Amino acid sequence: MDTATIRVTRYRPETGPEPFFQEYKVPYRNDMVVLDALNYIKANLDGSLTYRWSCRMGVCGSCGANVDGTPKLTCASFLHEFKGRTINVEPLPNFPVIKDLVVNMEDFMRKLVKIKPWIIREKETPPEQGEYQQSAEELERYQQFSSCINCMLCYSACPIYGLNEKFLGPAATALAYRYIEDSRDQGKNVRFPIVHEMEGVWECTLVGECSVVCPKGVDPMLAIQKTKILGATNALRSILMPRGGR
Amino acid sequence: MTEKTFPELRRKLTSGWWTSNRHYVQYMVREWTSLFVALFSLVYIYGLSLLATGSRSAFLNLLKSPAMIAFSFIALIFTLYHAVTWFYLLGQVVPVKIGKTTSKPWQALVANLVLLIIVSYLVIWLLVLR
Secondary structure: OEEEEEEEEEOOOOOOOOOEEEEEEEEEOOOOEHHHHHHHHHHHHOOOOOOOOOOOOOOOOOOEEEEOOEEEEHHHOEHHHHOOOEEEEEOOOOOOEEEOOEEOOHHHHHHHHHOOOOOOOOOOOOHHHOOOOOOHHHHHOOHHHHHOOOOOHHHHHOHHHHHOOOOOOHHHHHHHHHHHOOOOOOOHHHHHHHHOOOOOHHHOOOOOHHHHHOOOOOOHHHHHHHHHHHHHHHHHHHHHOHHHHO | OOOOOOOOEOOOOOOOHHHHOHHHHHHHHHHHHHHHHHHHHHHHHHHHHHHHOOOHHHHHHHHHOHHHHHHHHHHHHHHHHHHHHHHHHHHHHOOOEEOOEEOOHHHHHHHHHHHHHHHHHHHHHHHHHO
16 A cells, blocks of 8 residues: 655634644555545544545535645545645635635625526416427537536636636636526526626636636636627627617 | 634735646736737837828838847737637637537637638738739
């Protein structure tokens, strides 16, 4: 068995205001990930280490951390990839830290709700009349954007969000676009003002790192630019066409 | 009993944030090269104003000066870099779908470069060669 050196950020506000690093030596097999190492530390070396996790298989999105300087799911970062190096594990950047690796995600949660992530109908039809139907092509238009697991890695990778926390940000816009592109949805007029306000999509300057770090292959950068294009064409149409092109 | 709350740790991005990762550096270079596009335009507008006010020789001397030649060369390289990176991004953001195949970003880059060469040639032909 090899041994990995894990250097974890500790922030313990009850004992002091400054964060510090603590190093642990963890024996590991080839199939072990950074989350396994954190669990080993908590079970065997230091029970006070605090972090979030749940599914261990890249589905729940709760174990994100800055691993070796890059936002990653700790359950998807294999220890052997860092062989011979000290592995830095820090709380996700751009979010306030509550304790050790646990960040405050209130702001992100507020933004998720803000874009109204549900199907809006002008008039609901009763369930007896059947489902709102959709073709395979219509599904394909938004499917990748519905794979988001709300792990917030994209927000941690986004310097625009780091500089201005009012920015609506990658995941929330990707989700808004997912509903805007959904053929069953009729809420464009409700969502457009939200995504196009001052700190909405126009704040994005196309750094593109959100799409690089996404563990689920979602492309929030694309969703944001598509939303910009939709907004711009909509505005043009409302100016040039009679009755706003409706 | 109310729970005791502790302050959260707020971390600010430092001014050197973009040096932490290769992609951020590429982004910063892409954005800064636009400065040379703007600078070249300003210098050129100044040159044109010389020409418009009848100082043809002053305009030609400006164009011939070693500093202007050096600046134009640097501006050309940076403008090309800016154009290439944005053409590539264009292909990423607005892929063209023909039948069942979707265009790749490099195809948009090539198509736009070819278009740029054709349009530039047309302008040169209209203004100079004709």
